[in-house]
Amino acid sequence: MSNIPTSADVVVIGAGIAGSLAALKMAKAGANVLMLESGPPLFRDQIVENFRNSPLKGDFMDPYPAKPWAPQPKFQPADNNYLIQKGPAPYRAMYLRGTGGTTWHWAGQAYRLLPNDFRINSLYGVGRDWPISYQELEPYYMEAERHIGVSGDYNEDSPRSGPYPMPAVPFPYGMERMRQRLAGSKFDVSNGPQARNSIPYDGRPACCGNNNCMPICPINAQYNGGIAARAAEDAGVKIVTNAVVYKMEADDRGRIVAVHYLDPNKVSHRVSGKTFVLTANGLESPKLLLNSVSERYPNGLANSSDMVGRNLMDHPGSSVQFFADEPVWFGRGPQRPAAINNYRDGDYRREFASTRIDLASTSPVRALTEKLVAQGYYGNELNDKIEEQSSRYVLLKSLFEMLPDPENRVLPSKTEKDAWGIPRLEVHYRFPEYVNKAYDHCKTDFQEIVKLMGGTGAIYSERGVYDNNQHITGTMVMGKDPKQSVVDAQCRSHDHENLFIGGTGVMPSSASVNSTLSGTALSLMLAEHALKTI
Amino acid sequence: MIDYTRRRLLSCGGAVIATVSFSGIALTRYAQANVAPSNGIDASALDPSFVTLAHTLSGKVVPDPLLIQRVYAELQSRYVNLASSVPKINALLQANKSGPLEIHDSALLEIYQQVIKGLYLGVIGTSNAPKCIAFENIVSYQAVAKAFSPPSYCAGQVNFWVNKPL
Numbered sequence: 082m083s084n085i086p087t088s089a090d091v092v093v094i095g096a097g098i099a100g101s102l103a104a105l106k107m108a109k110a111g112a113n114v115l116m117l118e119s120g121p122p123l124f125r126d127q128i129v130e131n132f133r134n135s136p137l138k139g140d141f142m143d144p145y146p147a148k149p150w151a152p153q154p155k156f157q158p159a160d161n162n163y164l165i166q167k168g169p170a171p172y173r174a175m176y177l178r179g180t181g182g183t184t185w186h187w188a189g190q191a192y193r194l195l196p197n198d199f200r201i202n203s204l205y206g207v208g209r210d211w212p213i214s215y216q217e218l219e220p221y222y223m224e225a226e227r228h229i230g231v232s233g234d235y236n237e238d239s240p241r242s243g244p245y246p247m248p249a250v251p252f253p254y255g256m257e258r259m260r261q262r263l264a265g266s267k268f269d270v271s272n273g274p275q276a277r278n279s280i281p282y283d284g285r286p287a288c289c290g291n292n293n294c295m296p297i298c299p300i301n302a303q304y305n306g307g308i309a310a311r312a313a314e315d316a317g318v319k320i321v322t323n324a325v326v327y328k329m330e331a332d333d334r335g336r337i338v339a340v341h342y343l344d345p346n347k348v349s350h351r352v353s354g355k356t357f358v359l360t361a362n363g364l365e366s367p368k369l370l371l372n373s374v375s376e377r378y379p380n381g382l383a384n385s386s387d388m389v390g391r392n393l394m395d396h397p398g399s400s401v402q403f404f405a406d407e408p409v410w411f412g413r414g415p416q417r418p419a420a421i422n423n424y425r426d427g428d429y430r431r432e433f434a435s436t437r438i439d440l441a442s443t444s445p446v447r448a449l450t451e452k453l454v455a456q457g458y459y460g461n462e463l464n465d466k467i468e469e470q471s472s473r474y475v476l477l478k479s480l481f482e483m484l485p486d487p488e489n490r491v492l493p494s495k496t497e498k499d500a501w502g503i504p505r506l507e508v509h510y511r512f513p514e515y516v517n518k519a520y521d522h523c524k525t526d527f528q529e530i531v532k533l534m535g536g537t538g539a540i541y542s543e544r545g546v547y548d549n550n551q552h553i554t555g556t557m558v559m560g561k562d563p564k565q566s567v568v569d570a571q572c573r574s575h576d577h578e579n580l581f582i583g584g585t586g587v588m589p590s591s592a593s594v595n596s597t598l599s600g601t602a603l604s605l606m607l608a609e610h611a612l613k614t615i
Numbered sequence: 616m617i618d619y620t621r622r623r624l625l626s627c628g629g630a631v632i633a634t635v636s637f638s639g640i641a642l643t644r645y646a647q648a649n650v651a652p653s654n655g656i657d658a659s660a661l662d663p664s665f666v667t668l669a670h671t672l673s674g675k676v677v678p679d680p681l682l683i684q685r686v687y688a689e690l691q692s693r694y695v696n697l698a699s700s701v702p703k704i705n706a707l708l709q710a711n712k713s714g715p716l717e718i719h720d721s722a723l724l725e726i727y728q729q730v731i732k733g734l735y736l737g738v739i740g741t742s743n744a745p746k747c748i749a750f751e752n753i754v755s756y757q758a759v760a761k762a763f764s765p766p767s768y769c770a771g772q773v774n775f776w777v778n779k780p781l
Contacts, residue, residue: 129767132767133750133751133767134747134750135747136738136740136745136746136747137745138766158742158743158744158745159743251774251776251777252777253776253777254776254777254778254779257777287773288773289769289770289771289772289773289775290764290769290770290773290774290775290776291764291766291767291768291769292763292764292766292767293766293767297767299767299769300769408779410762410763410779410780412763413762413763413770413775413776413780414774414775414776414777415776444763444766446755446756446759446763447736447755450735450736450755451736454728454731454732454735454736456715457714457715457716457717458715458716459671459672459674459708459715459716459731460671460672460673460674461674461675462674462713462714463672463674463735463758464673464674464675464676464754464758467755467758467759468758468759468762471759471762471763472762
């Protein structure tokens with residue numbers, strides 16, 4: 082305990098991919114950086130073992146058992162109620178509290194936003210504009226891609242100042258067939274950029290098709306925040322794990338002067354610093370700010386706008402599953418190698434949400450077997466059906482853009498606390514008609530794709546009942562106006578000159594692409610500004 | 616919940632496999648050769664009618680004897696009427712000429728489902744309290760071994776997915 086630092090130039094809260102890469106950048110620039118992570122260190126081999134021994138193979142959280150002091154949401158076999166669902170729609174965010182954060186169990190999709198995603202209010206009269214442009218963030222996209230190791234060849238209409246670090250991961254056979262069969266239609270099947278080595282990179286091997294990206298890449302071909310955290314440590318960042326920051330402390334001038342954390346013995350520690358960077362994800366970060374109540378800050382810190390915790394966005398999704406008229410063998414290779422991305426933008430966004438469709442290549446064997454067994458099949462007939470169906474199974478999953486709605490929000494419960502006495506979050510969440518209309522259009526698209534693939538047995542997900550995609554955005558929104566936003570164009574709090582907030586929680590728009598690369602780019606950007614304050 | 620007491624038995628092959636590539640066939644052999652018998656139960660003590668049931672349910676796939684043993688051991692500890700139920704299930708299967716099996720006796724149906732889920736999915740128990748007893752050598756993955764590996768096991772060659780399965 083006596084070796085644990087009690088002060089640093091920069092204190093980073095949350096050792097996920099965003100915090101770790103920001104910390105790495107600042108340490109390399111000469112700053113003395115301390116990173117506090119609420120959860121434990123995570124180790125790949127143990128996670129792989131946990132996965133193989135788990136009875137809930139479809140639950141990405143199961144290989145990552147939570148510590149009592151760092152609870153995290155879990156919904157299988159039942160909701161653990163860590164997030165108190167106030168509705169009307171459930172918000173089933175599955176995030177990890179541990180070194181490296183949620184990118185341990187992500188799909189590795191490393192998309193950039195489109196330039197128009199930064200201006201949807203100016204262009205389409207909906208949502209919010211960003212206080213920065215795509216062009217201003219572009220250098221940090223390049224930097225993030227280089228750190229992570231992004232493979233790709235897709236132009237995706239996001240202008241690039243340089244090539245991808247690696248060539249694209251080649252299409253699986255079945256997706257190439259799908260691309261060929263959909264050619265000439267409105268659906269352009271393309272390689273998505275991936276945080277996945279197509280060739281050896283950065284001392285890590287190329288993907289060899291374990292088809293286990295979610296919940297864990299067994300060989301580190303897929304990037305995760307644990308790699309970033311290790312790099313940060315190697316660069317001199319001190320990481321204290323199992324340190325649950327529960328309060329931030331500001332002085333009379335509004336400068337953050339310290340944070341307080343509880344250790345596994347519930348002993349409180351105080352850590353002071355010159356500058357603070359908050360990257361504890363889009364739910365835990367606002368929780369900390371809102372819990373940091375004082376006489377001077379009755380609504381919590383960084384919250385003069387009353388926007389902390391509000392404008393919660395994610396990517397609700399719909400799906401279709403069917404059997405193609407030829408074998409396609411989805412489930413071989415990486416889990417999300419391809420998508421239909423070619424109509425993410427357009428004037429339609431005035432009326433309904435930007436949409437993207439993933440070709441989901443998660444092995445279907447388990448799910449199909451469960452269904453067939455429940456239907457009473459056994460023996461050779463069961464084996465033949467498993468073999469036949471798994472060879473033709475196709476799953477398409479859409480991602481819809483949410484708009485920022487202040488009533489979609491999280492706030493600390495006044496009555497419910499976790500085992501370490503920290504108030505848990507209530508989640509208020511609803512899907513707007515903007516999303517429901519996108520569902521309607523997407524279903525029509527799904528039906529057309531099923532037809533083009535000679536599909537049978539199509540099952541469409543239900544309107545209004547959407548998957549969640551763990552892309553937590555909006556809760557500490559960026560903006561020019563301090564009355565309407567939490568951080569400025571540098572990701573600096575409007576209220577506290579030495580507090581920077583990074584990750585996806587500051588994004589003013591969710592668009593329809595996975596948000597990790599954008600959150601990481603923002604964190605690399607803020608690191609430059611944070612360095613100027615020490 | 617993860618049963619860490621079982622972890623060593625399931626993973627004494629798996630811990631090595633975590634970072635090394637194997638073909639599907641080599642994987643099966645490895646699993647058979649390196650996973651120890653569970654709980655010290657003598658394989659020859661298995662009820663022959665249970666072995667018959669396991670083979671009937673698995674069809675042309677020959678289930679790993681250790682897998683059968685584990686399913687048997689788990690269900691024996693959970694169902695006092697296992698020994699009397701298995702012959703009844705065998706009789707129903709024999710009478711069922713084709714198509715899905717229908718079992719109207721709910722207690723018998725429950726045991727039947729536990730056996731077939733144990734063999735094909737490596738999971739027994741209830742939806743609220745499932746237990747993993749096997750993974751890489753379960754019957755469903757054996758049935759598709761020409762095309763699919765169990766997730767987290769690599770087929771061995773970078774970019775193999777570009778081609779059709781052989």
